[in-house]
Amino acid sequence: EAEVAQSPRYKITEKSQAVAFWCDPISGHATLYWYRQILGQGPELLVQFQDESVVDDSQLPKDRFSAERLKGVDSTLKIQPAELGDSAMYLCASSLGLQGFRETQYFGPGTRLLVL
Amino acid sequence: GNSVTQMEGPVTLSEEAFLTINCTYTATGYPSLFWYVQYPGEGLQLLLKATKADDKGSNKGFEATYRKETTSFHLEKGSVQVSDSAVYFCALRRGSNFGNEKLTFGTGTRLTIIP
Numbered sequence: 001e002a003e004v005a006q007s008p009r010y011k012i013t014e015k016s017q018a019v020a021f022w023c024d025p026i027s028g029h030a031t032l033y034w035y036r037q038i039l040g041q042g043p044e045l046l047v048q049f050q051d052e053s054v055v056d057d058s059q060l061p062k063d064r065f066s067a068e069r070l071k072g073v074d075s076t077l078k079i080q081p082a083e084l085g086d087s088a089m090y091l092c093a094s095s096l097g098l099q100g101f102r103e104t105q106y107f108g109p110g111t112r113l114l115v116l
Numbered sequence: 117g118n119s120v121t122q123m124e125g126p127v128t129l130s131e132e133a134f135l136t137i138n139c140t141y142t143a144t145g146y147p148s149l150f151w152y153v154q155y156p157g158e159g160l161q162l163l164l165k166a167t168k169a170d171d172k173g174s175n176k177g178f179e180a181t182y183r184k185e186t187t188s189f190h191l192e193k194g195s196v197q198v199s200d201s202a203v204y205f206c207a208l209r210r211g212s213n214f215g216n217e218k219l220t221f222g223t224g225t226r227l228t229i230i231p
Contacts, residue, residue: 004159033219042120042205042221043160056218091159102148102167105219107159 002026004108006092012114018080021111025074025094031055033105034067034077037089049075050097082115089113118143122206122222129196129229137191137225139180139206147208149173149182149189150219154203163191163204198229 005024013019025032030051035043046065048056051072060067064083069075079086089112093105123138141147148167152160164173166182166189173180178193189206206222 006159040223042207042223043219044221045218048218093160104150104162104165107152107161109159 004092004094004106006090006108006111008111009109010112010114012116013082014116015084016081018078019082019113020079021077021090021092021113023075023077023092023108025092026106028096029094029106030072030097031095031105032069032075033093033095034075035091035093037091037110039088043091046077079113082113084115087113087115118147118208118210118220120206120208120220120222122204122225124223124225125203126226126228129227131198131229131231132195133229135191135193135196135200135227137204137206137227139189139191139222141187141189141206141208143187143208143210143220145210146184147210149180150207150209151178151180151189151191152205152207152221154205154224156202160205196227196229198231201227201229203227 032049034046037043046060047067049069067077089110091110092108095103095105119142121140150165151163153163154160164175166173169184171182180189180191203224203226205224207219
């Protein structure tokens, strides 16, 4: 069964450093999502791509976070500089992008970030 | 705005007990409703979903019925197993094929099953 791949699985960094996370969605999925999940809470959407275009980045802290999906396939989420409050699980998800609100989003295993 | 309210955990049950995790929602239009499960250290997996009123989603012995009159989507299982121990998230996505399709999650309910 096809899966969403993410790397690294774990990342420890010091505050003010730069970090990057990578996501490879399920082949053929046009829509890609990045979520942040703070411990004890549900995931919150950071950014949504349709192919290579950003559809929603209203919750992305743009002063320090950036995301790209240059060829409409894999994607990178970057934080620069990292702050203590960025410690969380970063989840990538993908979906076909054809069935709107009814379709299922498939999640990767996540990258757990700890900022010291 | 859209929101999902789940019963607070943690919930601890004995094996073979009956499970109910309550979920209510607030949304405009006609959202789709989802239950996701997260095992320790892993990402989220779709457990079941319902896309219109009175639909029943089911999977692995779990069931949930989309009740528009009570704006609820409660998760039930007749006999839980130790392997069901996980965090369960209720979520909705607003009903628009052309607008924002953001998933809105509840805060999650941690379930522990003891043998």
